[in-house]
Amino acid sequence: MVSHADHIREIERVGLGHSTGRDDTVVKSWLRCLEQHRLDPTQACEAFIVPDGKLREHRQQSEELVTIARSGLEHLFKQVAGQNYVLLLSDREGVTVEFLGDPLFDNNLRKAGLYLGSEWSEWRAGTCAVGACLETGEALTIHQSDHFDTTHTPLSCTAAPIYDTAGELAAVLDISLLSSPIVKASQNLALHLVTATARRIELANLMAQTRHQWVLRFARSPEFLDVDPEAAVSIDGLGRIVGMTNGGAKILARSVGVDWRDPTQLIGQPVSRFFDMEIEDLPDLTRRRPTQERLVFARDGNALFAHAIEPQMRMRSPQVSRDQIPAPLRRLGGDAPEILALQAKAAKLARTRLPILIQGETGTGKEHLALAIHEGSGLKGRFVAINCAAIPEQLIESELFGYLPGAFTGASAKGRKGLIEQADGGTLFLDEIGDMPLSLQSRLLRVLAEREVLPVGGLEPRPVQIRIVSASHRPLQSLVGQGLFRQDLFYRLNAATLSLSPLRDRPDFEWVLGEILKRHAVENRPLSVSPPALLALKAHNWPGNIRELDNVIAVAAALSEDGILELADLPDHLAAPIGIDGEGHAGSTLRSMLASCNWNVSEVARRLGIDRSTVHRQIKRYGLSQGH
Ligand SMILES: Nc1ncnc2c1ncn2[C@@H]1O[C@H](COP(=O)(O)OP(=O)(O)OP(=O)(O)O)[C@@H](O)[C@H]1O
Secondary structure, eight states, rough: OOOHHHHHEEEEEEEEOOOOOOOOOHHHHHHIIISSSSOOTTSSSOOOOOOOHHHOOOOOOTTTHHHHHHHHHHHHHHHHTTTTTTTEEEEESSSSEEEEEOOGGHHHHHHTSSSSBOOOOOOHHSSSSSHHHHHHOEEEEGGGGGSSSSGGTOOEEEEEEOOTTTTEEEEEEEESSOOOOOEEEEEEGHHHHHHHHHHHHHHHHHHHHOOTTTEEEEESSSHHHHSSSSSEEEEEETSBEEOOOHHHHHHHHHHHHHTTTGGGTTSSBBGTTBOOOGGGGGGSSSSTOGGGGGGGBBTSSOOOOOOOEEEOTTOOTTTTOOGGSSSSHTTOOOSSSHHHHHHHHHHHHHOOOOEEEEEEESSHHHHHHHHHHHHHHHHHHEEEETTTTTTTHHHHHHHEEEOOOSTTTOOOTOOOOOOOHHTHHHHTEEETTGSSOHHHHHHHHHHHOOOEOOOTTTOEEEEOEEEEEEESSHHHHHHHHHTTHHHHHHHHHEEEEEOOOOGOOTTTTTHHHHHHHHHTTTTTTTOOOOHHHHHHHHHHHHTTHHHHHHHHHHHHHHHHHSSSEEEGGGGGHHHSOSTTOHHHHHHHHHHHHHHHHHHHHHHOOOOOOSSSHHHHHHHHTTTTOTTT
């Protein structure tokens, strides 16, 4: 053991610029104590414990962090059980806001300042692990006579910083011993454990704070990627870094050669500045792909394994208000909660450049929705649609990719820009993507991955920025299962799925009908539907969905004399009498509705959206009675 006098003498020599063989971090801290904090090594000071009221304030401010950190602390405490270590979590002012230690040594620990409320800032306590960690932002061990104040020289303390998601030092995790072996290297394992725990706490904090953003986790070895990643960043819908762990900050900073301590150079920057990737590549890095294939390259050439975690969308929020949804998407349906939820989801996705897959039966409005997403996205380029099922296989390639002059027999002499290039800066809508030939699927995949297009007959790829919305009436996943659709393309297109309900299941049927009636109004004379016709329309199964409804109304509007669409104006299969006693489809529908409402005419009128006198008239017309 070094005597107090020798210790003080060594500090004085260091103060005069002499080298004594101390670690550099310790020397720097001693110099800060002497020169900045104006501490006197000859004046020993007891550990400082903040008053109760103050401690309460500090704990309240750190409550969120402590909650997140607690399981990490407890796990660490178990790892060092039986070795007399105590664990301290200090806030950024060095005040201990959480403490785990053996109650047997309570009195000694309290006296030594290894206790709740003790303040371990460097200016208060001199060189100590928490204080030096707060000053340097790095993990370190301050072992015995490394301490500045002779009061603390029996202790061995190891501390690691915990950074918040904005890259600011938020807390320090410390693991300390009242007495320890003389060799500093005995604390190497403690240094490793405390650093790993701080990293896990930062990760847990990032995950808790960024549920609605993408999180990209990194590891150098694939085995640990999913279970214990080394670092993580969070990315918003526009592909910008919005949060990071300290490991994440270091990876980002190293990638472009800036200082990781300056978060302003990292937060808010596009992810493509640091990695050879765009936000569209994130779906490719989820767990759906084997770990070994999830490699990303930092701009400095370093390769890392990555794991992208999708944002959790708050789709079913009942508080969605129509006013928060951009007008083009609001015009897609009525006020039913599930319709609003779909619009809200589409509105959120519209703001991003993530690929979207729209699923729904034929005629449910997939293209209509894709166009609304484009209009709500603010993209400057065009909306270009291609129906993969409608174009012969040989033509899709030149349609999509374009061709150079004389690329093939029959090609125009000037060549032609493909649809992908025409959609540059805008949206490319790939309808019936399930019908795209496999050979073209790989070419499309390349366009998506490399964001460049190679026209038929061309050698030089051209860069393109497109947002892809694709649609299919067949479940793509099952096509993947049958080997008809490339799995990698499926993942790439399917960052998010929007599902459109069949018309027969839509709770806003009348809203849709109203839109279609408006569309077919002749010379501004509004169209309306007679109650029996409405019943028949509501009772129909609509296998062709909105497109079928649109056709039916177009014909009925042409047949109608006075703008009121009657049963007789509807196609036979809708209006035909199928009831048992000649009451017709509409009559039988009314009958079953009356039965299900216990012949409560007001209730039936409410459900049908017509007034009671009309219901009474219909009952008379179809000769219905309660005993029927
Ligand atoms: N929300 C809506 N409001 C009014 N009309 C709509 C709506 N959605 C779709 N339509 C109309 O329904 C018809 C079919 O829509 P669309 O072509 O978008 O369907 P689709 O699902 O893409 O069809 P397919 O699967 O056959 O390609 C169009 O006339 C469209 O204008």
